Amino acid sequence: MSFNDRRGGFIGQVDWILVGLYLFLALIGWMHVWSAVPGQERLSPFELSSEAGKQFAWLIICLLIGAAVLLTDTKLFYAFRWPFYVIGLGLLLVVLVIGQEVGGNKSWIVINSFIKIQPSEFAKYFTALALAGYLATPLHLAPPAGRWPGFFWIFMAPITLVMVFADVLLGQGLQMKRVVYWLKAFALIGIPAVLVLAEKDTGSTLVYAAFILALFRFGLYLIMLYLGLGLAFLFLTSLVVQPWILILGLVLVSIAVWLFLLGRSRKAILPLGFFLVLLSIFTLGGRWVFDTVLLPHQRTRIMVLFDPDLDPKGSGWNVNNSKMAIGSGSWLGKGFLNGTLTQLKFVPKQHTDFIFSAIGEQWGLAGTTVVILLFLTLMMRLILRAEMQRSPFAKAFGYIVACVLFFHFFMNVGTTIGLAPAVGVPLPFVSYGGSSLLGFTLLLFTFIKLDAHNLEVLR
Amino acid sequence: MENRQRIYLVLMVLVGLIFWVRLFFLQGLDDRFKLAADTYSIRRLVNQPLRGNIFDRNGKVLATNDFAFDLMVIPSETQAMDTVALATLTEVPLEEMRKAWAKVNKNIEKKRRYKRQPQPLIRDLSQKSIAAFQEKMFRFPGLYVEKRSVRRYPEPFAAHALGYAREADASVLESDPYYQPGDYVGVAGIERAYEFYLRGIKGVRKVYVDVRNNEKGSYMDGVYDTLPVPGSDLTTTLDIELQKYGEQLMQGKRGAIVAIEPATGEILVLVSSPSYDPNWMVGRNLRQHYGSLILDPAKPMLNRAVMDGYPPGSTFKVMNAMLGLQAGVINPSTVVPCGGGFRLSAAHTVGCHGHPNADLRFSITTSCNAYYCHVFNELTKTGLNPRQAYSAWYQGAKRFGFGTKLGTDIPEAKTGLLPAPEYYDRVHGKGKWRGLTIISLGIGQGELKANALQIANLAAVIANRGYFISPHLGKALNGKSLPDTTFKKNYTRIDTSHFQIAWDGMYGAVHKPGGTAKVARLDSIPVYGKTGTAQNPHGKDHSVFMAFAPSNKPRIAIGVLVENGGFGATYAAPIASLIMEKYLTDTITRPALEERMLQTRLE
Secondary structure (H helix, E strand, O other), X not given: OOOOHHHOOOOOOOOHHHHHHHHHHHHHHHHHHHHOOOHHHOOOOXXXXXXXXXXXXXXXXXXXXXXXXXXXXXXXHHHOXXXXXXXXXXHHHHHHHHOEEXXXXXXXXXXXXXXXXXXXXXXXXXXXXXXXXXXXXXXHHXXXXXXXXXXXXXXXXXXXXXXXXXXXXOOOOOOHHHHHHHHHHHHHHHHHHXXXXXXXXXXXXXXXXXXXXXXXXXXXXXXXXXXXXXXXXXXXXXXXXXXXXXXXXXXXXXXXXXXXXXXXXXXXXXXHHHHHHHHHHHHHHHHHHHHHHOOHHHHHHHHOOOOOOOOOOOHHHHHHHHHHHHXXXXXXXXXXXXXXXXXXXXXXXXXXXXXXXXXXXXXXXXXXXXXXXXXXXXXXXXXXXXXXXXXXXXXXXXXXXXXXXXXHHHHHHHHHOOOOOOOOOOOOOOOOOHHHXXXXXXXXXXXXXXXXXXXXXXX | OOOHHHHHHHHHHHHHHHHHHHHHHHHHHOXXXXXXXXXXXXXXXXXXXXXXXXXXXOOOEEEEEEEEEEEEEOHHHOOOOOHHHHHHHHOOOHHHHHHHXXXXXXXXXXXXXXXXXXXXXXXXXXXXXHHHHHHOHHHOOOEEEEEEEEEEOOOOOOHHHHOEEEEOOXXXXXXXXXXXXXXXXXEEHHHHHOHHHHOOEOEEEEEEEOOXXXXXXXXXXXXXXXXXXXOOOEEEOOOHHHHHHXXXXXXXXXXXXXXXXXXXXXEEEEEEEOOOOHHHHOHHHHHHHHHHHHHOOOOOOOOOOOOOOEOOOOHHHHHHHHHHHHHOOOOOOOOEOOOOEEEOOOOOEEEOOOOOOEOHHHHHHHOOHHHHHHHXXXXXXXOOOHHHHHHHHHHHHHHOOOOOOOOOOOOOOOOOEOOOHHHHHHHHOOOOOOHHHHHHHHHOOOOOEEOHHXXXXXXXXXXXXXXXXXXXXXXXXXXXXXXXXXXOEEEOOOOHHHHHHHHHHHHHHHHOOOOXXXXXXXXXXOOEEEEEEEOOOOOOOEEEEEEEEOOOOOOEEEEEEEOXXXXXXXXXXXXXXXXXXXXXXXXXXXXXXXXXXXXXXXX
């Protein structure tokens, strides 16, 4: 590694566009946390006892930590990924024991009335480091499959089955090494996810799906992506369409696929049939899971997607009111601090999960368009920069950061406009909350740091 | 593998695009939300607490809550309907139904927004007609039934003591910000005196409403909402069985009975006659009865037990005896020759009935007018001048509770009239009056006014040998003693020993030859009594009697006043005697006397 001016010296060549986007979004967040309080209760945005003041303080802390990340040697992130991962798991275990319930989730460690931390936000970062480190060794360089204890297979059985059949279906023959490689990656993601689920924090658990999304770039069977999207689609349609119609549709699609895509291959009949049966079971089972396994409030959260008036004062309330606030913003909004519904505290949790509605009411379509463009720019720039990384670790980490941000963006904004079930995830950098801001800051600045030294990595 | 980058970019752009299109419709094209959002507001809804129950001293329920059903209407949601059918169904007279609709229509004319506001069409429907209505409710869109709690008094007695609660009127609303239109507030009797404890704490719910008055859900997820806290249960000092008996005895007579437990000041009985069923003051009954109660010349709404009253008559003499002894103007063996009266001047004599000359004890027993004119006259000579001497007597009489409200908790209590020296200065001129000018005060007549409560209290003072505890109706809240109201001991500053004379005299009045109240005698229990006759310039004199019993730790002190009843011994004494017998022995040994009292009509 050589240091010279062209390559940016000790700090490296920082991508100031990413930093600028980060600052812009964080300031928008702070501003709107401040605005989401009735006028007569609004204190100075720097008043530490108010939410806006706390958010400001957190932002300062995050900037300091971001600067510290930029000053850290890049090798550290890779070198310490396992200790970090273990610390992350430890934190999640600690919160299970001493954690306190805030808003139904037992995911908080309360230090005092001012400071509560949510370890799952940090666990995300540590998991990202470990996963990126794992993906840094590509499949062809990975050690042979070796022997694994039985319970591992049982635990991973469904995913294994899908992968095995995918191998067969694609006519590539069964590659045990590949299956095991991905199973390990799933385990890496799955362990913290299960711990977060034990905290009854549905939103944060679902965020771990974002890690899986990143895996596809590194060779995970694409068919799983299509299958996943297909299953989500099937699940939602099975709630409104008669199951037998759906299954009939599936059979027709399968025949079409066999006829036109698989060239009437005899070998493909068995795996195709397997997928068909799997999907049919899922279609029927989805409805059953929905009716029996899901809790009533989770059920209504999903059902209000189809019928916002289903439960207008209960589950539909937040979403309905959020939609109303956003809708009432019209083209240009009602003006900053003039959001009538925001002033009435009409949207519950507006400063956290529903901050987008405060922006929508006060700035209208103009404001929401700007925020969407900011996020798209940020996420796509991350993907573009990640693709350019010479270090496989940095590349994997970049993809993971982009996917985590994308998933949050999708679930959060989707919820506020009634396109995604309300599972309660924050909008990165914008929503009120120190832990989540810090978690996202660590993710982003670590990538910026890795990226800053990209040219120093010798091919 | 390289092309997999594109999957991510496409996915992101796709999601961004879908979101933007959604927002374009939501914010740009769809007008629904704009209109609704501008008109939202927060409304504070009140949840009325249940009013506290009221019990008598033995735990019998005197007041509790029932549910009333109002037929409500939202005019904007109604359609043409069959008024006749509705009237038949709800058992409301057609005329009343038409009037009710006319009133609703008038409201709408006044303020257009009333059209969308729920309002009562007919209040207080019966359970039966509600059931009938609800079966056919679908035929009457815009009408519904609302449940509301109302007062019920299981025993139709003690109306004056219990008082009543009604919807807060303009003056209450103005003076106390706690009350809002439609709230109930105790306006008389116990309901008023203990309003603060009985009313409970209102629950509040904040909700969003749109311009059409539709509720749109809880403000801040209901974190500021509170549940109503029911009012405290009040135990009173009343003995409802005895009260009932008292009211029966006073049937057909005007007047009052007050019975007190001397040791505690607890009021056992508070009868004012004529009375009414306290349930008449509730809901639908109120509108039926209130007018006739107000217009009745017998004034059934007036609480005669605590009104300004009439001269206390000869019961007053016992107090004067005590004041005389304390001042030293007489002693127990002082004998005043009666001779048929007290000669004021050559032309004027305060008459007396024929009886042997009396010492102090016998003067009480036989109620000698001459004796007390003498005592009073002597008392007014004790100071530097008659005015100063009178002032001393005035203060002394006040300490017996005359001219005061006795510190009672009955809101309607009046002071009666014990003329202050200034009163006579005004009437006769300063320095132009002396004892003889106002000699009738000596025998409890003249300007004096006292009520049954004060007379009963005088009996209690004597029973207690020198003090009384402010007579009261409130005993306990939720089973615990009243928090901030302690009824204090009031001392007369008369030596305890003097009261033996009063006891002896009053014992004689009931038990000895020459006694005026022998009708009050009980076989098993010594009774101490004193009759009185209140002069009535407008008609027949009022019958007054006070008494207490038994001799060892008196348990009941009673004052009875029967308007136009003549001598004290005629009605007041027998009624008092029957009540004491009932209270102390729980039996009636003189059915003939009881029958006569029950049957007598003096109206």
